[in-house]
Amino acid sequence: MTRCRLCGAAAPASVVDLGATPPCESFLAAEQLDVPETTYPLHLRVCTECWLVQLPPLITPEETFSEYAYFSSFSSSWVEHARTFVAGVVERVGLGPDSFVVEVASNDGYLLQHVVERGIRCLGIEPSVNVGAAAREAGVPTLTEFLSPATGAAVRAEHGPADLVVANNVYAHIPDVTGFTRGLRALVADDGWVCVEVQHLLTLIEENQYDTIYHEHFQYYTVASASRALASGGLALVDVELLPTHGGSIRLWARPAETAGAPSRRVADVLDREKAAGLQELSGYAEFSARVAKVRRDLLRFLIEAAEQGKTVVGYGAPGKGNTLLNHCGVRPDLLAYTVDRNPYKHGRFTPGSRIPVLAPERIAEDRPDYVLVLPWNLREELTEQLSYVHDWGGRLVFPIPELSVVEVLPVKESAV
Known part of the structure; x- marks a missing residue:
């Protein structure tokens, strides 16, 4: 590069x-x-x-996203996150019956369904044919396209300018940052809002979340670098929120540069935190590689010792981050018999590279493994509750990030107290 x-x-x-x-x-x-x-x-x-x-942009978004295996609605906590966001943004932006909302990379309608329920006109722009079809079946108007300045201009010409443009968990997925941002600017009204959620590099580094590095993510943002990226397409950052999602995310509020006004105090506060962490000098990245290597050693040691002791280990979830972890650690079916996932699209398939079978979640209760390796660790609270039945046979959950953690599972009644 x-x-x-x-x-x-x-x-x-x-x-x-x-x-x-x-x-x-x-x-x-x-x-x-x-x-x-x-x-x-x-x-x-x-x-x-x-x-x-x-x-480096070694693969194109067209190769990855034209047919896609990820459906947001299979995570109940993510759907709830979207519902809460919509409720808040209606109040913040003042959305009403005459408003127009566009979501870019709208997936299966997990977020815009809440906009539809409120009677607010909306449109999803989703490049994946199969995922966009699911959104339309759910009653969410969806255009199957990649966002570009031309796409943004065409949508604006047909539907009018958007009062709100949402781009959640997509800003890392496009190599042409400036072109995509110009597309956002083409969509939004001159006095409108653009809201972007993206994983925060600060927590990625601090919490050792290296498995979120994969080829779908072309870049990883601090507020400082995101502000510069937004400016490259004519948008100005005016506010930021720190979120717990994906292990730590930033919600960026931007407006057209010519009408944006001064940024909030929260922007300055997060910029100060990033600078104090050394993320604008090479020293801030110096120890990261060594901490990544330790995760690999610890997970492999655990899996090998479990195998030598005759213990069974299976996985829960088949997220993109899990495939980075499995491939980097060299895990194969001899150490992880299979993993399960709620998304039926993945059932009967095999994880890329590591070639571990993906089965339906019911298989865990049938086989009663000694350990369940939770690959979407960012959903720890949700999945600990979903997997509470593992307690019935004394099974344990294993979380690999930010460091290896083997935990006992409380029964549902006790865990709810």
Whole structure:
């Protein structure tokens, strides 16, 4: 990687090298198991000019998102997060019957369904054909397109300017940061709002959340680098919220630069935290690679010792982050017999690279394993409750991030007290 994709500076510095992996959502059908998989270097770098942390754009969004395995609605906590967001933003922005809301990367309508319920005109822009079809079946108007300045202008011409444009958990997924941001600006009214949620690099580094590094994520943002990215497309950051989602996210509130006004005190406070953590100098990244290596050693040691003791270990969840972890650690079915997932799209398939079978969740209760390795660790509270039945046979849950944690499971009645 010779140039930063945001500012064009030469030779971004290495942060961590995770080897080579296939795209994290490229689950394999049984007939593909004897076919070679293409892998791509997963080497994270940071620009020492604008401090955008990034991966080289070795695959395109079209390769990843035209047919997609992730459906947001299978996470009940994520749907609730969206419901709460919609309730709050209606109040904050003053949305009403005459308003227009656009969500970019709207997935299966997990968020806009709450807008539809309120009688507010809305449109989802979702590039994945299969996921967008699910949204339309649920009654959420959805356009199957990738956002570009031309797409934004076409939507504005047909539907009018949007009072609110939502771009949750997509700003990391596009290599053309400036072009995508110009698309957001094309959509939003001159006095409108753009709301972006994205994982916060500060918590990724502090909490060792390296498994969220995968080829769908082209960049990783601080508030400082996100502000610069927004400005590249004509938007100005005016406020920020810190969220617990995805292990720690930022909710960025932006407006067209010509009408935005001064940023809030919260923006300055988070910028100060990032600077104090050293994220605008190379020293802030110096220890990250060593801490990543320790996660790998600890997880492998646990799995190997469990196997030698005749203990059974299965997985829960088949998220993209789990595939980074499994491939980086070299975990195969001899150490993790299978994993389960609530998304039936993945059932009967195999994880990319590691080729671990993905089964329906009911399989855990049938097999009664000694340990369940929870791969979507960011949903720890939700999944601990869902897996409370593991207590019935004395099973334990294993969380690999930020450090290996093996926990006993309380029965439902006790855990609710």
